[in-house]
Amino acid sequence: MTDIRHIAAHVCNYTNFDAVVIGSGPSGSIVARTLAEKGCHVAVLEYGGPACPGAMLGPHQAAYSKALTSNGHADGNPWTACCVGGGMGFYNAITFRYRQADLSASQYLTTDMAIDWPITVEELEPYYLEIEHLLEISGANGFPSYPASPRGLMLSNAMQELGIRSKTIPLAIRPPGTNKGCINCSACDELACPTDARASVLARNILDDSALPGTISVLYGCFVNRIQMQNDGRAGALECYVPLSSELIRIPIERVIVCANAIQTAALMLRSKSDHAPKGIGNESGLVGRGLSFKIGGYSVGYMERADGGSDAFAPHWGPHSTVYTDEFYEHNGAPCKFGGLIYEANFPLPNENVGVVRLHYIAGEEPWSHNRVALDEAADQYGTPYIRFEYRSSENDRARRNFLADRADDILRHLRAFRIEREPYFPGKGSSHLHGTMRAGSDPRNSVVDSCGRVHGLTNIHVMDGSVMNFAGNSNPTHTIMANARRMAMSLGEGAI
Numbered sequence: 001m002t003d004i005r006h007i008a009a010h011v012c013n014y015t016n017f018d019a020v021v022i023g024s025g026p027s028g029s030i031v032a033r034t035l036a037e038k039g040c041h042v043a044v045l046e047y048g049g050p051a052c053p054g055a056m057l058g059p060h061q062a063a064y065s066k067a068l069t070s071n072g073h074a075d076g077n078p079w080t081a082c083c084v085g086g087g088m089g090f091y092n093a094i095t096f097r098y099r100q101a102d103l104s105a106s107q108y109l110t111t112d113m114a115i116d117w118p119i120t121v122e123e124l125e126p127y128y129l130e131i132e133h134l135l136e137i138s139g140a141n142g143f144p145s146y147p148a149s150p151r152g153l154m155l156s157n158a159m160q161e162l163g164i165r166s167k168t169i170p171l172a173i174r175p176p177g178t179n180k181g182c183i184n185c186s187a188c189d190e191l192a193c194p195t196d197a198r199a200s201v202l203a204r205n206i207l208d209d210s211a212l213p214g215t216i217s218v219l220y221g222c223f224v225n226r227i228q229m230q231n232d233g234r235a236g237a238l239e240c241y242v243p244l245s246s247e248l249i250r251i252p253i254e255r256v257i258v259c260a261n262a263i264q265t266a267a268l269m270l271r272s273k274s275d276h277a278p279k280g281i282g283n284e285s286g287l288v289g290r291g292l293s294f295k296i297g298g299y300s301v302g303y304m305e306r307a308d309g310g311s312d313a314f315a316p317h318w319g320p321h322s323t324v325y326t327d328e329f330y331e332h333n334g335a336p337c338k339f340g341g342l343i344y345e346a347n348f349p350l351p352n353e354n355v356g357v358v359r360l361h362y363i364a365g366e367e368p369w370s371h372n373r374v375a376l377d378e379a380a381d382q383y384g385t386p387y388i389r390f391e392y393r394s395s396e397n398d399r400a401r402r403n404f405l406a407d408r409a410d411d412i413l414r415h416l417r418a419f420r421i422e423r424e425p426y427f428p429g430k431g432s433s434h435l436h437g438t439m440r441a442g443s444d445p446r447n448s449v450v451d452s453c454g455r456v457h458g459l460t461n462i463h464v465m466d467g468s469v470m471n472f473a474g475n476s477n478p479t480h481t482i483m484a485n486a487r488r489m490a491m492s493l494g495e496g497a498i
Contacts, residue, residue, distance in 0.1 A: 002209045007219040017043040019255040022224050025086020027466040027486035028259030029201040034490035036214035046220040048082030057090040057190035067388040076390045077431030078263040085201030092189050092321035093172040093198050095137050096476035105472040108339035111367045113291050115472050118442050118452040127484035135172040135199040146171045150312035152323035152345045158415045164328045172199035189321035189349045226272040235462050255461040262468035266374040266438035267388050282449040282456040289374035291437035293473040296402045297363035298426045300409040302418030316351035336400040341475040362405035365473035366398045392429030439468035453492040465489045
């Protein structure tokens with residue numbers, strides 16, 4: 001059974017570990033599992049502790065630091081979620097695969113950075129299949145589809161009447177009526193599932209090492225401040241801060257795999273300056289932190305009139321955040337650059353918030369520009385750690401792509417006879433739950449930070465295997481792809497390399 005405990009309670013020798021993974025989210029957990037399958041003894045370091053069942057994301061995250069944004073205020077979000085299991089503890093379980101267009105987006109977009117991934121979607125295929133089995137994704141590989149919600153059916157009918165194809169969303173949630181299936185206890189967004197019907201790192205036993213030849217030890221309550229380099233140019237230790245005891249500790253390492261998210265990973269590398277890396281680890285070409293991507297998107301809300309007293313729009317919504325979508329505008333001649341994105345049902349987090357309204361989300365990957373980046377501020381927090389700063393501005397093309405998708409969402413709501421449609425305020429550059437870029441992957445150190453398998457160029461025992469290696473953010477929700485790609489990269493570490 002996997003050992004999950006606060007780092008202050010750890011009494012074993014750190015030199016017993018073959019590898020240390022920083023971050024226990026979807027990428028870090030699948031990397032740890034993959035290495036344990038190879039017989040490795042793996043430590044996973046996590047800042048936050050386990051989230052309580054039924055916890056809401058906002059209150060849970062209130063204790064963790066913010067980032068500075070372009071307005072000079074500390075109102076940016078540099079986290080997905082600080083807890084064992086990371087953002088999967090609170091996500092909406094939407095698990096799309098990426099398409100080849102997402103991995104070769106230069107056919108549509110042009111920026112000052114390399115856009116295309118150094119792999120193809122075919123290379124991800126076997127790992128997508130493995131993740132789908134592991135998470136029990138609905139509608140995939142024999143798992144039952146999740147039924148559309150009443151609002152989803154309304155939207156699906158409206159789309160089809162407009163000639164727009166609608167589809168059922170692949171969800172990492174066991175459907176109602178199945179073994180340990182969803183009981184529709186809430187509106188299921190930004191909520192730690194209290195029944196484990198929704199997949200997470202813990203609910204699907206991704207970190208469970210009981211049947212594996214290796215071991216996994218999850219040590220939480222630990223913030224990794226920097227990677228210390230040895231005279232031979234290898235990473236030798238991690239300098240970590242333990243808030244509970246206000247201690248700085250040193251953890252020796254044989255190999256480190258960073259999966260802290262696209263913001264925290266880049267910040268860690270920038271903090272890790274040494275004689276061997278005077279600008280930070282992997283930053284010889286000044287690329288660490290650049291190409292920061294949050295996804296462009298937004299929400300349109302249609303306010304409905306009570307026509308006959310029986311409309312499903314006037315009942316509270318219980319169940320998943322989203323059940324239907326359209327990809328009609330993913331690659332579309334009418335979209336700016338012919339590259340759009342997804343539109344899907346997006347219910348409010350609390351059931352009664354949905355009474356009398358229908359809400360749609362539109363989402364697409366933004367253009368990666370070098371001026372969009374993670375940087376370290378001169379000011380530091382009470383522990384001496386420099387504040388993270390976002391430097392970000394949307395491009396004209398991205399604004400046009402977003403408006404195109406918003407107009408299509410409004411068309412659907414208008415067809416539903418919404419008497420008023422409002423677009424929720426959009427705050428680009430303040431972070432999101434979708435974090436990408438900053439540690440770009442490629443074969444050339446002049447335009448990338450890591451190789452196609454996540455190894456930092458020029459170094460032998462430092463790897464990155466999270467969403468930061470994504471050269472283009474993709475036009476759909478990234479968790480499935482982040483996990484599949486992390487699995488692929490971790491599988492590339494042969495026994496001799498560990």
